[in-house]
Amino acid sequence: MIEIVETGPFNTVQDLGRPGYRDIGVSASGAMDPLAVRIGNILVGNEEGAAAIEVQTFPFSLRFDRRTVFAVTGADGDPLLDALELLSWCAYTAEAGQVLALKHPPTLARAYVSIGGGLDVPSVMGSRSTSLRGSFGGNAGRPLEKGDRIAVGNSTDLAPVPANGLAVIEPAVALREVFPDLVDGALPVRALPGGEHALFPDDGDAFWSQTWKISSRSDRTGYRLSGEPIKPTASIEMRSHGIMPGVIQVPPGGEPIVQMSDANTAGGYPKIAGVIECDLWRLGQARIGSRLRFVRSTHAEARAVEQAVARYVKDVRTTSEMVKRALRAMA
Amino acid sequence: MIATLNNHMPLREIVPAAQGRARISSIGARSFLLEAPGEFDLAAQRRIWALSQTVRGWPDIAEIVPGMTNLLAIFTEAPEDPDTVVARLLEAWDNARGIDLAGKTIEVPVHYGGEHAVDLPALCDLARLSDREVVRIHHEATYRVFALGSAPGFGYLHGLDQRIYMPRKTVPSLKMARGCVTIGGMQTGVAMLTGPNGWNSIGFAELQMFDPTSPTPAMMAPGDTVRFVPARIEL
Numbered sequence: 001m002i003e004i005v006e007t008g009p010f011n012t013v014q015d016l017g018r019p020g021y022r023d024i025g026v027s028a029s030g031a032m033d034p035l036a037v038r039i040g041n042i043l044v045g046n047e048e049g050a051a052a053i054e055v056q057t058f059p060f061s062l063r064f065d066r067r068t069v070f071a072v073t074g075a076d077g078d079p080l081l082d083a084l085e086l087l088s089w090c091a092y093t094a095e096a097g098q099v100l101a102l103k104h105p106p107t108l109a110r111a112y113v114s115i116g117g118g119l120d121v122p123s124v125m126g127s128r129s130t131s132l133r134g135s136f137g138g139n140a141g142r143p144l145e146k147g148d149r150i151a152v153g154n155s156t157d158l159a160p161v162p163a164n165g166l167a168v169i170e171p172a173v174a175l176r177e178v179f180p181d182l183v184d185g186a187l188p189v190r191a192l193p194g195g196e197h198a199l200f201p202d203d204g205d206a207f208w209s210q211t212w213k214i215s216s217r218s219d220r221t222g223y224r225l226s227g228e229p230i231k232p233t234a235s236i237e238m239r240s241h242g243i244m245p246g247v248i249q250v251p252p253g254g255e256p257i258v259q260m261s262d263a264n265t266a267g268g269y270p271k272i273a274g275v276i277e278c279d280l281w282r283l284g285q286a287r288i289g290s291r292l293r294f295v296r297s298t299h300a301e302a303r304a305v306e307q308a309v310a311r312y313v314k315d316v317r318t319t320s321e322m323v324k325r326a327l328r329a330m331a
Numbered sequence: 332m333i334a335t336l337n338n339h340m341p342l343r344e345i346v347p348a349a350q351g352r353a354r355i356s357s358i359g360a361r362s363f364l365l366e367a368p369g370e371f372d373l374a375a376q377r378r379i380w381a382l383s384q385t386v387r388g389w390p391d392i393a394e395i396v397p398g399m400t401n402l403l404a405i406f407t408e409a410p411e412d413p414d415t416v417v418a419r420l421l422e423a424w425d426n427a428r429g430i431d432l433a434g435k436t437i438e439v440p441v442h443y444g445g446e447h448a449v450d451l452p453a454l455c456d457l458a459r460l461s462d463r464e465v466v467r468i469h470h471e472a473t474y475r476v477f478a479l480g481s482a483p484g485f486g487y488l489h490g491l492d493q494r495i496y497m498p499r500k501t502v503p504s505l506k507m508a509r510g511c512v513t514i515g516g517m518q519t520g521v522a523m524l525t526g527p528n529g530w531n532s533i534g535f536a537e538l539q540m541f542d543p544t545s546p547t548p549a550m551m552a553p554g555d556t557v558r559f560v561p562a563r564i565e566l
């Protein structure tokens with residue numbers, strides 16, 4: 001068991017989501033930074049898709065009721081275990097009664113707490129993710145509250161975590177070549193032109209060339225962007241069609257919406273573009289009030305990024321297994 | 332990339348479903364949306380159902396989402412060459428012969444009028460019909476479930492009599508109750524979640540239509556026939 005000691009609103013249990021049910025109207029949900037969840041789970045010896053805690057409102061703290069392996073990934077800033085300052089992107093072992101505390105991260109948005117054995121909430125439609133809109137999945141279909149106690153699964157990982165931790169080079173650093181840094185304070189987000197791109201004048205220039213701000217009306221469902229409104233040259237009545245996280249829709253007001261993890265499954269607004277899947281985790285780490293720019297990409301580039309991420313994840317898995325095996329051999 | 336694809340598929344060209352080419356666009360790098368040309372009708376949807384069956388069997392497909400005369404195909408990874416994917420989808424569409432899905436018939440008891448029918452007066456004004464006539468026209472029609480989406484278990488129903496057509500609201504109702512029987516353009520349906528809703532409510536249905544713990548969570552499925560049965564009319 002772990003017990004939630006302190007939490008803000010909208011912190012939830014999430015795994016890699018519940019794809020496969022969009023055709024009956026069920027959003028996939030899942031972590032806003034799925035890469036952080038995959039790496040966190042590998043570090044603590046879980047399957048990549050085990051359920052973790054997504055913390056997006058801070059401060060947050062939890063108490064372990066038994067010896068537990070854990071890792072905090074995703075956001076920047078250093079977690080505390082009792083009074084001891086720890087590193088993010090590093091697996092540790094907590095003793096029974098110890099409290100893990102997360103402060104507000106300096107620049108990023110979401111931290112993930114992975115636990116050896118995973119969070120053992122019931123799997124609903126193949127996933128442990130919380131569906132906030134549908135009020136099911138995760139911890140009773142709702143955000144975490146102070147005093148909640150959540151079961152932890154049995155770890156199948158027999159290898160110990162070294163006493164001083166097992167760390168990984170975080171994706172933003174290891175994949176620096178693949179994920180370009182901020183440009184003039186704006187996050188570059190790669191996207192492909194969408195179905196109604198041609199309806200926007202000058203090859204969508206007003207969309208691609210301006211810096212957008214993530215408005216306060218943004219959440220796990222979608223980010224509403226504020227900036228100079230963009231208008232299509234003609235208004236069209238679209239039939240409802242399936243959509244995906246990353247789709248960038250332009251409602252009548254002209255300020256784009258990027259659908260995120262809790263994306264609706266259907267939509268009808270004109271789609272000017274769609275963020276490539278591999279850049280969604282960076283968007284998931286972008287805070288309300290921060291700025292971003294869309295960069296026109298290609299399928300070929302998206303594929304290259306996808307493959308680089310897959311290589312990195314595989315590397316982390318292989319290396320962490322190797323280290324643990326070596327430690328066990330020495331023990 | 333997509334600009335080239337659009338070149339041979341002009342936007343919003345209205346052509347009969349049997350002839351024109353489908354339009355294909357991207358959402359991100361691994362999802363492709365095929366939109367049937369022509370009218371919003373059962374013939375086009377039956378071809379979408381056929382296309383769905385074909386595409387679902389492709390080994391590189393992660394998930395498909397049939398919509399209203401369109402299909403979103405989500406692939407397992409970004410393709411090397413998107414033009415190949417576009418060509419495959421177009422070929423599958425060209426070869427898709429309309430099928431009929433043998434669905435079940437669902438009877439939905441409706442309380443027409445009353446406190447939830449907040450948009451009934453406006454619909455009467457728009458249609459120049461009495462509330463009694465609007466209700467009669469709505470419940471006498473037989474509807475088909477074209478697709479599910481938007482909210483867990485929500486079925487988009489086709490078959491609305493055009494006399495009671497009502498466009499979606501430009502400003503949605505902020506908190507429409509789950510169970511409201513609504514009209515959105517030429518579609519009708521039963522709201523599955525309480526929340527913002529741009530459709531127009533004319534009644535209320537109690538029926539439980541989604542259960543996440545069931546092996547078949549959604550009661551409705553594409554191809555089903557739906558009839559609204561007046562349980563109570565309160566005008």
